[in-house]
Amino acid sequence: MIRVETVSKRFGDVVAVDEASFEARDGLVTGILGPNGAGKSTTLRMIYGLLRPNGGRIDVDGISVAGNPLEAQARMGALPDVSGLYARLTSREQIEYFGQLRGLSSKQIEANVQYWTGALGMEGIIQRRTAGFSHGERTKVAIARALVHRPQNVILDEPTNGLDVMATRAVRDVIRALRNEGCCVVFSSHVMQEVSALCDRIVVIVRGRVAADGTPDELRQRTGHPNLEDAFVALAGQKQETL
Amino acid sequence: MNAKRLWVVARKELIDAGRDRRAIIGLVIGSVIGPVLLAGMLNFQVRRQTVTELRVPVTGGQYAPLLVNWLRQQAGVSVVEGPADMEAAQAAVRGGREPFVLAIATDYGKKFAGMRPAQVQIVRDSTGNASSGGRERLRRLIGQYSAEIGGLRLVARGVSPSIAHAVAVEDLEISTVQQRAARVLSMLPMMVLFAAFTAALQISSDATAGERERGALEPLLLNPVPRIELVTGKWLAAAIFAVVGMLGTLALMVAAFSMVPFAETGVRFSFTVAQVVQWLAVVLPAGLLAPALEIYLASFARTFKEAQQYMGFVIMVPMLGLMGSMAFPGFTGLWLAPVPIFGQFELAKAILSGESPAVTWYLLSTISVAACTATLIALAAGLFRSEKLITSR
Known part of the structure; x- marks a missing residue:
């Protein structure tokens, strides 16, 4: 609300x-x-x-x-207008980083990484570094990263x-x-x-x-x-x- | 501050920078450049003080066999057959084929036997590139030969040669070997600090201005983490780079020292473990100031390139410390202790000279440098709170 x-x-x-x-x-x-x-x-x-x-x-x-x-x-979980990913980190590392910053346990983080990988269809890109990702791929990772704590x-x-x-x-x-x-x-x-x-x-x-x-x-x-x-x-x- | 979260931020920056080729190159260059410079300087000093082979081309050697023989017997001198005549000798020197030629006049033997000054010429070209070192050495050698022969002639007439020497000059070296060593080593803190500044440079500007340029700060700031923690975490990662750079540079310097033939310079290094530990305890905290200053300045920049421009000036800071202590050698009062970098340089110098500096000095300078580091981090966190960080990219 x-x-x-x-x-x-x-x-x-x-x-x-x-x-x-x-x-x-x-x-x-x-x-x-x-x-x-x-x-x-x-x-x-x-x-x-x-x-x-x-x-x-x-x-x-x-x-x-x-x-x-x-x-x-x-x-809250928010996605700004620029994805602003870390090009040298993998999709998973970015999502985990934000989960850790928000104080989630590693179990929670793992569960939510699994959830968003499935929900956004990121199976093929979750272990890859994000440099060179397409706009769509970047947006998916940015969404998963922003919503890692299921706000x-x-x-x-x-x-x-x-x-x-x-x-x-x-x-x-x-x-x-x-x-x-x-x-x-x-x-x-x-x-x-x-x-x-x-x-x-x-x-x-x-x-x-x-x-x-x-x-x-x-x-x-x-x-x-x-x-x-x-x-x-x-x-x-x-x-x-x-x- | 939440220590666990601090480490989360630092860890991410370390992984990120660890995969950044420029950050690794910066770390390596930062570690290597000081030892290479120092090794070069020491080698130069060593070479200057050791006797190198002096090659003497002689024209008309047959006119002065005694002199040529005497020269041959001198340590580090090799006499070679020079150009055939005076004309050829001049051409050889003019053409740069020989730095100089010793030419012996045809009437040398006649004058020598007649006890009149026998003439030799050192053919040289002052406009050429040849250094004057060898020439001057040859001149001194011939002067020495002349004095020896003159002495023998006086002795033959029953006169003591010493009456021909009205004044005797002698150099008296008063500095101790340890002091001379300390002079060389007074460069060390500057080089270690230089390593800290260079090693942390890339990670400091990439984690701040670089992320701002790429729009990566806005998502980061959406996390419920105080800005001071984010900045401190980034500083921590850069500080780890700085410490690795400083320790790397020290290790390489120890390696470089072991390769320089110090015995020939009369410089001897022998430090106790306590001295080394004290020295590290003084110099390493100063290195932690480097990433704080870099992060603060880079937080002003909108782009990575802009940050790099600021960094060009930051690199000068360790040199300022050294220049300051060289320019004002008399300024050693306690007031200098809390001045960052200067205080550390004075302390480091004192420790290696075998003095044991007062604890107040150490406390004042270390507390001051820690306070400056904390202040810079707090100021950078203030910049991170500014809306401009998001709105003007």
Whole structure:
């Protein structure tokens, strides 16, 4: 359960996020949808505690991210927009490293390495060093590494960006499995198909503000467009006009 | 701080750097460069002090058989048949085929018998590359021969040769052998520190600026681990590289020493185990400052290349220590003890000179260098807390 309340973030004179509020509940997939540069990554980075908001409040499972960042981070697993793997370590070593940093026992780590190897179809790459991996392979390892502790709250920043069909399917299956386990999943995208295929709720962010928040059906109704993409364009355009 | 997690971070960096060819090359170069320099310097000194063969080409040797014979009997001198005549001798020297030629005038014998100064010439070319060492030695030898003959002539006339020597000059060496050895060894701390800086350089910049450039810091910082632990773990790995580099360089230096013929220089090394242990206890902590300084500076850099530029200056630090103690030999007050590197250099010098430095010196300098290391790590952790680490890559 992640609650974002009137959160703002400025970089110098640039307002990246402007009093954004939304909620991501357990057992649901919440999509953060917005054009490039809308403030999606900045919002996610504030949720997982790497950027400090200039105003507002973020709680993860009732724990304040600003007040107790390590405790909040322990309840989250996050995939940033760059996989950032260690090229000289094997897939397994990277996953184990993050598991050790999170204080898991070697038994837990081994069980979770097995789980993610199966879930993401990494049998062929688990013992290989990650230098020269394809984008899809890197993303799989990065997901397994970020979620090695099987967290309750999962934050994915454009996880399917640039992936081929097979890798995209594997990531979607993981997201659905997480939802079915009752996890709170937040993922950002600028691709409509991704969002409509997966999300229970959609938060549309345009120029740092929440332009709309609701189920796909609610968004369609609100804008009067039966097609979600048209609804999104209407919301994004409307917001830009008012600014 | 959680010691187990600290080691998790350090272990990962060690594995990572262990597979990084550049880190291993840095470690090897760092260990080797000091001993090679030192061996070169010592060899130069040894060679300068040992007698090398002096080759004397003589033109017109038949005019001065006594002189040529005398020269032949001198240790380390070999007389060879030179160019046929004066013209050929000049051409040989001008052409660089001979560094010099000893030419004996045709009337040498007549003048020698007549007790007038008999003439020899040393044909030389000052614009050439030949060193003046051999020439000067030959000049001294001939001067010695001249004095011997002159002495014999005086004796033959019933006069003591010593009245011809109004003033006698003699060098009196007052430094002890141990002190001369210590002078050579005063270079050692600099070289060991140099090894520490070089060995840790690659791992320090790759684990910070390199990971930032590759976007690997953001996922790392998502783990619920205090930044100070991450930085300390990275420092620990780099410090292990530094210590391996320092010990490697020391081992190679011991090996290099054993190959240099010290007996010929009059320099003798004999240290007690206690001295060696003291020396290591002084110098090794200074080496731990190296990775801390490198990690701190590299944490400013956005890219690995930018970090490498900073590292170029860092390498100068150990030399500053040595230059400082050379430039201000009189500055040995207690205030110097807490100055990092300088304090260690003074201490190391004192220990090898056979002095036993005060415990306060040791405590002050070691506590100071440890405090500086901790401060640099804390400052680097501060940089790791900055949002710029993530937002400007």
